[in-house]
Amino acid sequence: MSSAQQPAGRPKRSAEESRRWRALGVCLTAAFMTLLDTSIVNVALPSIERGLHASQADLSWVLSGYALTFGLALVPAGRLGDLRGRRNSFLIGMALFTVFSMGCGLAPGSAWLVVFRLAQGAAAGLVSPQVSGLIQQMFSGAERARAFGMMGSIIGISTAIGPLVGGLLIQAFGEADGWRWVFFVNLPIGLGCLAAAWRLLPRRDPQAGRRQSFDPVGVLLLGLGVVTVMLPLVQEQQWHGAAKWLLLPAGALLLGGFWWWEGRQDRVGRSPLFQLSLFRMRSYALGALLAMVYFAGFTPLFFVYTLFLQTGLGYSAFQAGLASLPFALGSAVSARLGGRLVVRYGRKVVVLGLGWVAVGLAGTVLAVHLTPGQSAAWAAAVPLLAAGFGSGLSIAPNTTLTLAAVPVRLAGAAGGMLQTAQRIGSAAGIALVGAVYFAHLASSHSWPGALQLGLLTALGLVLLAIVAAVADLGTDRGDQPVGGNRSEAGG
Missing domain, CATH: 1.10.287 (Helix Hairpins)
Structure with a gap:
């Protein structure tokens, strides 16, 4: 009998089951670190500019270069894990991420910071698909949905809490060198994660040792x-x-x-490199599309909101980060819930969550319109809480549904392609919403107006994601029951 079928009243987990959940904790810690670095640097840019006399071009590469190399590495890294072992790929990626984080913190000039930041993003891209692949490998059925629910929690919290953590570090260590600690904070966590991963991650992967081509032409074209x-x-x-x-x-x-x-x-x-037959699975194809469109609407929220608070209202880095906390709290509460509900209700949970995100974004626009000035962040707290709650009900269930029918032997590449869609969506959303934000600001010189128009653009993208989710409402059973057990689940 699988662990997913064990009686609910069992008093104690087996040693093997306990090890799996502790291994999941290691994976989620790594996911938190790598995703945190996509947003923690936002509030540190002014400190970097002063500390290193960095140009605007340098700052742009510090921020966007990480996302670029992160997205570039995902699918090849997922395939590498599928073929040569996810544990080894995870360990190499975490070691490199920790070393390059130290390089960022010690960078003597802006050019060195950009180089190490690009390398750090590539290392994060090596780690990330191993996390979803290991979840596919270690869990099945309702347990897998629960694990993806926890992963969804991490995605929402790490993205939203990044500005707050960055602001705290800069306030604690000063404007001149506080930005270095934004990177140094990864060192003790990374070393601890490496030690735990060495001990806990499963040593045998389903495909490890099989002699298959890595498809270098496919890697180059992609x-x-x-x-x-x-x-x-x-x-x-x-x-x-x-x-x-x-x-x-x-x-x-x-x-x-x-x-x-x-x-x-x-x-x-x-x-x-990637099995195109996965896109013939309706659940995978629509799930990847939904993820790309949703991340295009969800990610720019923190970009324009932090800009508005720091530059428009004069908030400190810490205050701007604190203002994003309601979203993180809402996401943390609902992601675990979504991981359980998706087993019973399927895509309906995603539609409900996206609806809450849309309501929260509309409420944030209204709050900023009705409460101008320094109190805007307080007025926006409740709508952001609602948007975060909806995000937690969207990301984890969509990930579970998208990967439910994927064979474990392809889990790394499939997870890598899903996350590549998310990264491309994030970049496109920031470009579109940022263009609307800055164009309105240049013409009207109104910070609240620019934020409202930017958030309305993000809201439009979320509504498109709702359309994709509704289109998939009747297909939850088309490929594989979410709560069903798979013959490959254990690898």
Whole structure:
């Protein structure tokens, strides 16, 4: 009898079960660290600018370069874990992430900081798909949904709490060098995570040791395609003129070439980087689309809101981070709940969660409109709490449903592609919402008006995600029951 079928009243976990849940704690700690670094730097940029005399171009690469290399590494790293072992890939990624974090903190100049930041993002991209792959490998049925619920909690909390943690560190260590501790904080956590991972993560992976091609041509085509698509998005504010948008059709051609090559690899009996057959699973295809569109609407919230508070209202880094805390609290409460509810109600939970996000964003727009000045953050606290609650009900259940029918042997690459969709969505959302925000600010010089228009743009993207979720409402049973057990679940 599987662990998912054990009686609810069992007094004590077995040693093997306890080890799995402790291993999950290690994975979630790593996920928290890598995702925290996508937002913790936001409030540290003024401190970096003063401390290193960094240019606006340098600051842009410190912020967006991490997202770029993170997204670039995800699918190849997931495939590497599937083929050569997720434990080893996790350990190498965490070691590199810790070393490069130290390099960021010790950087003597802005150019060195950019280099280490790019390397740190690539290391984070090596770690991240191993987390979802290990969850697929270690858990099945309702336990897997619960584990993904905890992962969803981490995603929501780490993204929202980043500005608060960054603000606390800068306040504690000073404006001149406080930014260095934004990176140094990863060192003790990373070392502890490495020691625990060495002891707890499963040593045998389903595919480890199988001799299959890593598909270097596929890696090259996908990498060039992702970079070409993401570059104009992450550099939208720094690269002036319309010529940068020519990279988007070029990137689309490269990704089309990747699609053709992967199909060819499969037809001739070679091992592709990514199994295109996964996109024939309606749950996976629509789930990845929903994730991309939702992250396009969800991620820019913290970008424009932090800008509004710090630059428009004169909040300190700590105060701006504290203002984002209600969203993190709402997400923390609901993500665990969503992980349980998705087993019974399926995609309906995602639709409900996205509805709450839409209501929360609309309420934030209304709060800023009705309460101008320094009290705006207080007025927006309750709507942000509602948006965070909805986000927790959206991310984890969608991840569970999207990966439910994916064979464990493909879990790393499938999780990597899902997260690549999220990263591309985040970059596109920040570019679009940021463009609307700065254009309105330049024409009207109204910080509240710019924030409201930016949030309404984000709200439109969330409504598109609701459309995708509703389209998938009748398909929860089309590929694989979420709560069912799989023959591959144990690897």
